[in-house]
Amino acid sequence: MRRIISVLLENEPGALSRVVGLFSQRNYNIETLTVAPTEDETLSRLTVTTSGSDRVIEQITKQLNKLIEVVKLVDLTEGAHIERELMLVKLKATGSQRAEIKRTVDIFRGQIVDVTSSVYTVQLAGNSEKLDGFIQAIGTSGVLEVVRSGVSGIARGEKVLSL
């Protein structure tokens, strides 16, 4: 099953490589990985999406917790949560395509953030399925370039992941 694991990590050089190394060393897979400092600059927040059997996921969280620089972690998929991913897409946009793309972007609540005579650059945020859905709707033949941020997530309600 797909899981979103959110990690508070000491914001120190080498900490990220330990997390990434752990995944390859123990043969766990990483689907997406995002990391950035938090409001407390001594901490980074890392979100990793992975999949595996319950036993594997349990091992992943335990092994992550064992890393000295991991301060806290939570498997967001265990409860209600919000997940978002940001995507920037360059699309071929000429002639009648331009209106069509604009409509699709509106439906997906995206924005066209850059325009040339033949290209639209679209920004879209949402969960990963929504982003996949957009690409499907546009059709891959019109897509020139895609960049996705990977998933960030946060628990719903009052639950917070902090020190």
Place this chain on the structure above:
Amino acid sequence: MELLSGADMLIRSLQDEGIEYIYGYPGGAALHIYDALFRQDKVKHILVRHEQAAVHMADGYARATGLPGTVLVTSGPGATNTITGIATAFMDSIPLVVLCGQVASTLIGEDAFQETDMIGVSRPVVKHNLSVRHPEEIPGIIRKAYYIAATGRPGPVVVDIPKDMTTPNERYEYVFPKKVKLRSYNPAIRGHAGQIKKAVDMLMAAKRPIIYAGGGVILGKATDQLTELVRMLGYPITNTLMGIGCYPASDKQHLGWLGMHGTYESNMAMHHSDLILCVGARFDDRVTNATEKFCPGARIVHIDIDPASISKTIDADVPIVGPVDAVLKEMITLVRESKETPDADAIAAWWKQIEEWRAFHGMRYETSPDVIKPQEVVEALCRLTNGEAFVTSDVGQHQMFAAQYYKFDKPNRWINSGGLGTMGFGLPAAMGVKLTHPDDDVLCITGEGSIQMNIQELSTCKQYNLPVKIINLNNQALGMVKQWQDMNYESRHAESYMGSLPDFIKLAEAYGHVGVRIDRKEDLEPKLKEVLAMKDDLVFVDIYVDRFEHVYPMQVARGSMKDMWLSKTERV
């Protein structure tokens, strides 16, 4: 206020940490540190002949004393040479601090002379690693390194020290922190009371219980608590190769060790048990055999300081995360206060069954009138040293024979590379033990293959007068490899033959030691006695043993715990 250079801070920190010995080898990036070492006499340095040996030596010291060992090497090749040693310690959870020189921070990333990314190279085989970014950090980093290495589930910690962090004329205030606190690292200090209660209830209700103890009992200094609990309960106990000595081998309740080359009675009792109390062990593949066939009727209580060891390969019914000594202590109290008592009839029937297995003598071997059997050598050594020696070993058949036929009643005396299986471990480990146990017998039971992996350390033994006894069970082959080839490859002995062996007697003599050859059966015991009486000499005892012997019992590959070969022809 005391101003010190980074190099002096490092050595002062080691002093303040109470470190007596460090093992190492100098080189460019570590020279400021070596100079600081030279200018004091509290921390004593042992110069090995290969950095791998420095780590094994520190490791042997750590296993025998329960204290963290310390290594100092230079950057690049010095650092990379330590990797096998570090991995060996990592797999067996041995506390070490490995201090590595590094090129100056201004040169890092430029492929400077003897630059290696030691933080990256060591990452998968350390508990943690740290780099120094400012000289003032050194005391704090050293304190932290030992704290992490020695607490929780112990393990090796690497400290990378760029040369410009130790520059002699740049001085900073020296403050050795009294305490270490890490917000992200807090090993459990006790087990969950409810889980412990549940475990005790299950123990009381069990009909075919067995205690399965591992190296964690020795690392967690919990042998007294374990022994007390097991005696109170009157239940059978087995332990892993790493747990040898955690419970007296000569005691009736002890079934020997378990797993691939464990005793028949241990493996049978495990397989047929209805409750396994696992204490500080990790259901390693060399123990469980095929996990899907593992102990079908058993419920499992698993105590370990490392939560990740629990339910990793075998699911635990009752997981208990905590230090084994504290958890066992609580269990003892609960058992003592419990209104329940074990089901005497069931336990008696269980023991009757176990005694039948035991009477089957799974660990028999055939003697011969003229050929020396390796098992006989180990039995003789055990007799002649009253089972009190420190025994280090290498990897192969000799290791298994040593573990099977030397009976250890005390912890910290059986010292081997169980997890990584590192040939070349035995001699340097024995040196680390001998250095701090000069009055004890220290035997390195090895093979002619393994001993040659760190033979150069005979020179270090001369320099520091380390009269260990090297017992070379010379079968003129990479015996364990050959055994597998006999069993699985129709005796096609691909590269398992060690032709052109050196004359070990002359070799020992060339290094300034004594060499003794034993090739006649009637000489075995008298000569061993003579050797053991030579307290001040390192003696290399080259013993010609049966070249065709196999280690049994041996679990059948991909079988359950109870599927074993008991001899070349007998399978159960």
